[in-house]
Amino acid sequence: MPDANLYARLAQRFPANPEMAIFAHLEDGRTYSYAHVEHVSARMATALVSLGVQPGDRVAVQVDKSIEAFMLYLGTLRAGGVFLPLNTAYTPAEIQYFLTDAEPRLFVCRPESAEALAPVAAKAGATLETLGIYHPDRDVADAGSFLAKVPDDAQFNTVPRAPEDLAAILYTSGTTGRSKGAMTTHENLGSNALTLCDYWKFTKDDVLLHALPIFHVHGLFTSSNTILAAGASMIWLHRFDADKMIAHMPQATTMMGVPTFYTRLLDHPEFTGELTRHMRLFVSGSAPMLVETHERFQQVTGQTVLERYGMTETQMNTSNPFDGGRIPGTVGFPLPGVEVRITDPDTGAALTTGDVGMIEVRGPNVFKGYWRMPEKTAEELRDNGFFITGDLGQIDEDGYVSIVGRSKDLIISGGYNVYPKEVEEAIDLLPGVSESAVIGVPHRDFGEAVVAVVVPERGSAPTDDAIMAGLSNLARFKQPKRVLFTDALPRNTMGKVQKKALRDEHTGLFTG
Numbered sequence: 001m002p003d004a005n006l007y008a009r010l011a012q013r014f015p016a017n018p019e020m021a022i023f024a025h026l027e028d029g030r031t032y033s034y035a036h037v038e039h040v041s042a043r044m045a046t047a048l049v050s051l052g053v054q055p056g057d058r059v060a061v062q063v064d065k066s067i068e069a070f071m072l073y074l075g076t077l078r079a080g081g082v083f084l085p086l087n088t089a090y091t092p093a094e095i096q097y098f099l100t101d102a103e104p105r106l107f108v109c110r111p112e113s114a115e116a117l118a119p120v121a122a123k124a125g126a127t128l129e130t131l132g133i134y135h136p137d138r139d140v141a142d143a144g145s146f147l148a149k150v151p152d153d154a155q156f157n158t159v160p161r162a163p164e165d166l167a168a169i170l171y172t173s174g175t176t177g178r179s180k181g182a183m184t185t186h187e188n189l190g191s192n193a194l195t196l197c198d199y200w201k202f203t204k205d206d207v208l209l210h211a212l213p214i215f216h217v218h219g220l221f222t223s224s225n226t227i228l229a230a231g232a233s234m235i236w237l238h239r240f241d242a243d244k245m246i247a248h249m250p251q252a253t254t255m256m257g258v259p260t261f262y263t264r265l266l267d268h269p270e271f272t273g274e275l276t277r278h279m280r281l282f283v284s285g286s287a288p289m290l291v292e293t294h295e296r297f298q299q300v301t302g303q304t305v306l307e308r309y310g311m312t313e314t315q316m317n318t319s320n321p322f323d324g325g326r327i328p329g330t331v332g333f334p335l336p337g338v339e340v341r342i343t344d345p346d347t348g349a350a351l352t353t354g355d356v357g358m359i360e361v362r363g364p365n366v367f368k369g370y371w372r373m374p375e376k377t378a379e380e381l382r383d384n385g386f387f388i389t390g391d392l393g394q395i396d397e398d399g400y401v402s403i404v405g406r407s408k409d410l411i412i413s414g415g416y417n418v419y420p421k422e423v424e425e426a427i428d429l430l431p432g433v434s435e436s437a438v439i440g441v442p443h444r445d446f447g448e449a450v451v452a453v454v455v456p457e458r459g460s461a462p463t464d465d466a467i468m469a470g471l472s473n474l475a476r477f478k479q480p481k482r483v484l485f486t487d488a489l490p491r492n493t494m495g496k497v498q499k500k501a502l503r504d505e506h507t508g509l510f511t512g
């Protein structure tokens, strides 16, 4: 059987000429070819093994986006390790949970976070190393301790993996209780990368404008793995910056982003039809793109953004077509090899064309389950292989899938997921608070913004500053953009908080 190791699968497709660039137009003037990818990932894998990483061991990473961070991901795959990327916004309290749950052999963090995170790593039994942004002109100390352990030269035989072996764990918050580690296999990632490469017609001539973070599926897998599968190249920006996107767009052929990328570009006076005429593809996902944004984009550029739908647990499920109608407000067709069905959320019975129900997905893209949570896995992954997404949708007569809502209480802010329950639990613990409801309110920039509606205890008058100060253990993007106070939350006859009524009441908070 051929090796299913994702790196080995992608490397087979690397360009025949290893001098071809993988990272193009680097801001520091470096050149970085596919030969470098092979060599540096071999050196990284060697260092990982020397640090005790064995096949199946987790390698947890909370570092800034850099080429070295990306090579650490590839080195982990080559060593047969399980890559566990963590949002750079997570606080030490949040990291503590992930490390305790995943028990990584190694935890790599930013040099400036090492002091705060050393006790966290020690408690979880993980070796701690640091990785900073490498810059040839800067003091080597900035690059952290890990690179010092990477040999100058090394060959490495990629560890063979079976399709169902784990390649990565990505944590996704739960609607109830603790975050769950989505166990993602080599086959999940390999099949999705090859499918997207084909479906979106990527070739070695493509240059992807890459400004997404690399601790989530969108930036790490959907974007980067697809580029490696095509033997193409990327313009690697450390973060989204509209000016830089515009400066680099003339050298790019494609871009992938969350809707906020598109609204920010459209608001920029230099984003014009002229600037984008040569671009062959713009892809959006991670959150719904408003029809209005699609239309503005069409007006300015004459092009239609291709919207697709994915999840941490399933990689990419559906996509509007490359050729043929890309219909705003839909997420297109099931990708080749992926089955999508709509079911009754209460009974699980399959529904028919046009009916709104639960979106369920089956295919080689669907994850293996939640790390050490067999009950949660059984709740969401059916015996017949269908995954219950928690998204509500319908399929029209032409086969286009639309997402019309969510059965899960979830806010998507600028492409980051925020689970209201987690924020409410933190607020409810604060002095003077009786209860709270956290809702997503329309926001021009982030799509939805987190808003907390707080009921003070009788006789107490907590301030919004006090509430915010009490939430410092939560990542900034989860913290409310506004705290409102009320005497009582609206409830239905069953006593359940009516979040829809609250959302309706405050809908114009940021847009009105």
Ligand code: MCA
Pocket (backbone or CB within 6 Å): 211, 212, 213, 216, 217, 218, 219, 239, 240, 258, 260, 261, 285, 286, 287, 309, 310, 311, 312, 315, 413, 414, 415, 416, 446, 476, 477, 478
């Ligand atoms: C930053 N802030 C945010 C967010 N990002 N607040 C709410 N939501 C956010 N997404 C806060 C910061 O804490 C800060 O607050 C202030 O906003 C400005 O921060 P800054 O760093 O300057 O923001 P930015 O760099 O401009 O970031 C905005 C962004 C970024 C570019 C939209 O959030 C981003 O890159 N999002 C992409 C997320 C993504 O990749 N999602 C894919 C998930 P303060 O100043 O008060 O501290 S994968 C997925 O969903 C599935 C699989 C799929 O289908 O793809």
Ligand code: AMP
Pocket (backbone or CB within 6 Å): 172, 217, 284, 285, 286, 287, 288, 289, 307, 308, 309, 310, 311, 312, 313, 331, 389, 390, 391, 403, 406, 412, 417
């Ligand atoms: P995550 O848990 O970060 O993987 O987020 C996955 C969720 O993002 C999905 O379950 C959807 O609710 C949402 N999502 C992703 N892509 C789209 C899209 N194009 N339109 C609407 N929602 C989307």
